[in-house]
Every structure is written in structure tokens, then in C-alpha cells.
Amino acid sequence: MSEIPQNRYMNGQPPSWCPECSYFTVLSALTECLDEHGLAPNEVCLVSGSGCSSRLPMFLNTYGMHTLHGRPLPAAIGARLARPDIPVIVTTGDGDLLSIGAAHFVHAARKNFDITVICLNNRMYAMTKNQASPTSPVGYKGTTTPYGKLSAPLNITELAVSCGASMVSRSCAYDKAHVKKMIDAAMNHRGFSLVDVIAPCRAFDQQKDIPERLYDLQAKGHAVNDRESAMREAARVYDSDQDKDAGIPVGIVWKRDDMLCFDDQVKRVLGENKGKYSSLDDIFDELRPNVKFHE
Numbered sequence: 001m002s003e004i005p006q007n008r009y010m011n012g013q014p015p016s017w018c019p020e021c022s023y024f025t026v027l028s029a030l031t032e033c034l035d036e037h038g039l040a041p042n043e044v045c046l047v048s049g050s051g052c053s054s055r056l057p058m059f060l061n062t063y064g065m066h067t068l069h070g071r072p073l074p075a076a077i078g079a080r081l082a083r084p085d086i087p088v089i090v091t092t093g094d095g096d097l098l099s100i101g102a103a104h105f106v107h108a109a110r111k112n113f114d115i116t117v118i119c120l121n122n123r124m125y126a127m128t129k130n131q132a133s134p135t136s137p138v139g140y141k142g143t144t145t146p147y148g149k150l151s152a153p154l155n156i157t158e159l160a161v162s163c164g165a166s167m168v169s170r171s172c173a174y175d176k177a178h179v180k181k182m183i184d185a186a187m188n189h190r191g192f193s194l195v196d197v198i199a200p201c202r203a204f205d206q207q208k209d210i211p212e213r214l215y216d217l218q219a220k221g222h223a224v225n226d227r228e229s230a231m232r233e234a235a236r237v238y239d240s241d242q243d244k245d246a247g248i249p250v251g252i253v254w255k256r257d258d259m260l261c262f263d264d265q266v267k268r269v270l271g272e273n274k275g276k277y278s279s280l281d282d283i284f285d286e287l288r289p290n291v292k293f294h295e
């Protein structure tokens, strides 16, 4: 799992992850995917928040931002609006994305910005040494939950579908080819795409029998554009926490190509106001209040 990719995207800084961390697989899958998309390092922007997972852009020589904990999405939206010509990809953790960053997630998905979010979901806070996160199972014993977590996990897949993301998929870091396939599909999609990657933490691992439980939605003939089926599969994501016979769905859960994309709306407004505005900046300039701050 800990193979360091050797390719044109790596900046020579060795990843500061534990040797067996599952994140190496995602790093490798992502860089191979960028290569196959023919993107030079200066033709893609990677944005993260804070956490082990959020370190990923620091090892790459692409454009990148390592922002505050929970805030990768507002930064990514800024990048998206400033550079509509290059892909913007967020690499984040379940804590970063769904705890302090949850409101940003809901609204970025709802507005359907053309951003790919790869959530390295180890179902806990690893960087701060094993606290329960919103996705941790009931009963999870971490440093802040010595008697076990008292609340149910937040199901990111259900949340993403219900708040308006136009593409939602799941994968598992035990299968690099599948992670790559899901990232590739997300990058090819226009609109907000989530790739929720089951990525266990090797230092505080409490998820043991995942590979035996995975089932592939595409192999099962799942209808990705049927909302009822998508919500049914999404609801099963954490069934295996309580039921030893339940499977864990991976693959594309939900995909629609006809949902209103924020970026297309921006283009439409600029097109309808040709001559008045040449870019978004001109609109911002017009709206900017004429207030003088400190000289």
C-alpha cells in the first residue's frame, strides 16, 4: 500500500504518512488518473483542508492549496470561479469535510459547482490521534469517546445525493484500480462529484473485514440515474456496522447530467451581458461597496 508514486506530479517531498497508510493508494490512483487525462501539473488545482488526508496536495507540484481545517470547499469554489478552465479537485478527510466543514459541503453540492471531492474516509480523526468523527460507528472508542461514540454515523452518500450533488460514488483503497476508475468518472463529470473512499487508518485501525463485505453496484446493474435506487443503496452504506451479514456498496451510486451547474449559470450570465462584463471580476467590481478601509 505504501508505494510512493514516481511520476511528473510528485514534487520530491516524501509523503509524511505512516508507511502502511491507505492514502498512498489514493495518491497513486489520482496521479495516474491526472496523467491519463493528459493534464500537465500546471493544468490542475488540488485543494485540501487539514488532517493526514489533507496533506495530499503538499506532495504534488500541481497548483494546490492546503487551507484551514474544514474550509477546503470555499477555497476550491474560489479557485473554480477564478480558473474555470482547469479541473479543481478537493482531497479531504471525513472530519475535515463533514464536521466543521459540513455546511460548506451541503451548499457546494446544492449549487452543483464543477468540483471533484475525494473524501479519504477513515471514519475518525487520525491526525489528532484518534477521536471519533461524524462518520465513526456507534460505540467507536476513541480518545474523546472512552465509553464508545453515542451517536449514529453521518451517511455522506445519502447526504450528498439528498442535497443536490450531481454525481456520487464510493470506492475502497484496498482496490486501486477501482479508486482510479471512480476518480476518472468523477473528473469526466460536469458538476459536483463526490468520491467517498473507504480508506482505513493503519495507526488506529478499527475497520477489519471490509474487503469481504464490498459489493459492486455496477456489477449488480444498479440504475445510477434512478433516485429511489440511489437512496436505497446510499442508505445501506453503514448497515454492516450493526449487521454482520450486510454488504458495503461501492461504485457509482448516483449520476445525473441534466442538473443545473453553477459554472454554466455563470457562463450564461456573462454571455447575456457581453460588452458589459468580460469576466466575473467585472461583476464583483460593480457590486463592491465604495467603502474605504484603512489607507
Ligand SMILES: Cc1ncc(C[n+]2csc(CCOP(=O)(O)OP(=O)(O)O)c2C)c(N)n1
Binding pocket: 050, 051, 052, 053, 054, 068, 069, 092, 093, 094, 095, 096, 097, 100, 120, 122, 124, 125, 126, 127, 128, 133
Ligand atoms: C479549526 C480547527 N479545528 C481543529 C483542528 C485540529 N484538527 C486538525 S486535523 C483534525 C482532524 C482531521 O480528521 P480528518 O479530516 O478526518 O483527517 P484524517 O487525519 O483522519 O485523515 C483536527 C480536529 C484544527 N487544525 N483547526
Ligand code: SF4
Binding pocket: 016, 017, 018, 020, 021, 022, 023, 052, 053, 122, 126, 127, 200, 201, 202, 203, 204
Ligand atoms: S495516522 Fe492513520 S491516517 Fe494518518 S498517516 Fe498514519 S495511517 Fe494514515
